[in-house]
Amino acid sequence: MRADESGPVTDLQAAPDGILAARAASGDAEAFDALLRRHTRIVRAYVYRIVGTLSETDDVVQDAFLTAWRQLSTLRDPGAVKAWLMKIASREAYAHLRRRPAHDTLDGFDRAAEAGLLPEAAAIRNAQLQALSLALDALPEAQRRCWLLREVGSLSYTEIAEEMNLPLSTVRGNLSRARASITIQMAGWR
Amino acid sequence: MALDCGKTIDEISEYLDSGRSPYDPEIETCPDCLNALDALERAGRLSRDLIAADAAQLPEPSESWFDGVMTAVRAELRAGRSIPLSHPDPRVSMSVTEGAVQALIRASGDAIDGVFIGHSRIVGDVEVPEAPIAVDITASVAWGESLPAAAGAVRQAVSEALAQHTELNITAVDVTVEDLHRPFPSKDTA
Numbered sequence: 001m002r003a004d005e006s007g008p009v010t011d012l013q014a015a016p017d018g019i020l021a022a023r024a025a026s027g028d029a030e031a032f033d034a035l036l037r038r039h040t041r042i043v044r045a046y047v048y049r050i051v052g053t054l055s056e057t058d059d060v061v062q063d064a065f066l067t068a069w070r071q072l073s074t075l076r077d078p079g080a081v082k083a084w085l086m087k088i089a090s091r092e093a094y095a096h097l098r099r100r101p102a103h104d105t106l107d108g109f110d111r112a113a114e115a116g117l118l119p120e121a122a123a124i125r126n127a128q129l130q131a132l133s134l135a136l137d138a139l140p141e142a143q144r145r146c147w148l149l150r151e152v153g154s155l156s157y158t159e160i161a162e163e164m165n166l167p168l169s170t171v172r173g174n175l176s177r178a179r180a181s182i183t184i185q186m187a188g189w190r
Numbered sequence: 191m192a193l194d195c196g197k198t199i200d201e202i203s204e205y206l207d208s209g210r211s212p213y214d215p216e217i218e219t220c221p222d223c224l225n226a227l228d229a230l231e232r233a234g235r236l237s238r239d240l241i242a243a244d245a246a247q248l249p250e251p252s253e254s255w256f257d258g259v260m261t262a263v264r265a266e267l268r269a270g271r272s273i274p275l276s277h278p279d280p281r282v283s284m285s286v287t288e289g290a291v292q293a294l295i296r297a298s299g300d301a302i303d304g305v306f307i308g309h310s311r312i313v314g315d316v317e318v319p320e321a322p323i324a325v326d327i328t329a330s331v332a333w334g335e336s337l338p339a340a341a342g343a344v345r346q347a348v349s350e351a352l353a354q355h356t357e358l359n360i361t362a363v364d365v366t367v368e369d370l371h372r373p374f375p376s377k378d379t380a
Contacts, residue, residue: 010297010300012306015306015330016306016330016369016371018330018368018369019306019307019330019369022308022309022328022368023296023307023308023309023310025309026296026309026310026311027267027268027270027292027293028292028296029263029264029267032260032263033256033263036256036259040251040256041245041246041248041250042241042245044245044248044251045242045244045245045247045248046241046244048244048248049241049244054249058251058255061251062255062258065259065263066259066262066263069263069266070266078308078309079369117248118247119247126243128232128236129236129239129240129243132233132236132237132240133240135233136237136240147237148237151234151237151238152237152238152241175203176199176200179203179233182233183199183226183229183230183233186229186233187229
């Protein structure tokens, strides 16, 4: 019995995230494909900032989506699948960093800008984005990483502490200082 | 790092993290605090926008990258329980997989105009003939459609499809409309 042989094929491109995630959790591979295509670019951009090269990014993002497929049943709120994907991508990216040789210490954030695929902060057209990019560039590496994991990766403080192998109090401190610096630098904007 | 009013950035950012609740009248009526809250919220949003801008700059992954993910995904697809079908010859045993039945449920629900089926669950001992079986479904309905009418149509379509293609003793089809979506052009093709 092939349910898909008669009638119009459902256009899943139009379906909301929550529907796609719920269907995928019920075993619909097509729905997962739609999620994959919808969110790959943003997950990829985020991972690229963390690991710094495209080939590593390709591997990490592939692993992240596979992990997501396996863990779909644990997703409580299907509508929040995008943030959930970013969280999984954060974990895969940091697991990858931990496996990388110790001498390779250049921060992904710096690598990415140097490779020339992303614009330098000074070249960003949108003034607000530029102000944020400059503010982020000015942060010490640990504060910048905590910030990205929190604001883009949607990780909790505890999860950040686990990924970065830092005490919770250090994570709080880093985020607090990052927030203060960024707020001051962005304060010119209304 | 303190604001003019005396509150620290830490206190403001913790308040933001808690979702601005419980409502703190001191913070919510203080112009300095409100400015800081606004700046922090904006910085968070801009961080996500920055990554979104990156996403537009990076080269697309190749089709073979997408294929790589989906091949692995399909390889891990669980067929689910085997649902027996009767046959006059007792030497013959036929069955349909739970996965196939779920695909049938989705297809019959999707065929209703303005409806996407989300989650589907078959509850009961499907491997035992005549055992009472309930079906749980969630759906998203297009704005402007009557929700009770849509839920009713789904219930009827799914019941009929299951009666036609399986021998399950369906005692209930529960449809929960969990989401609404923007209506798109009719799915009917010429």
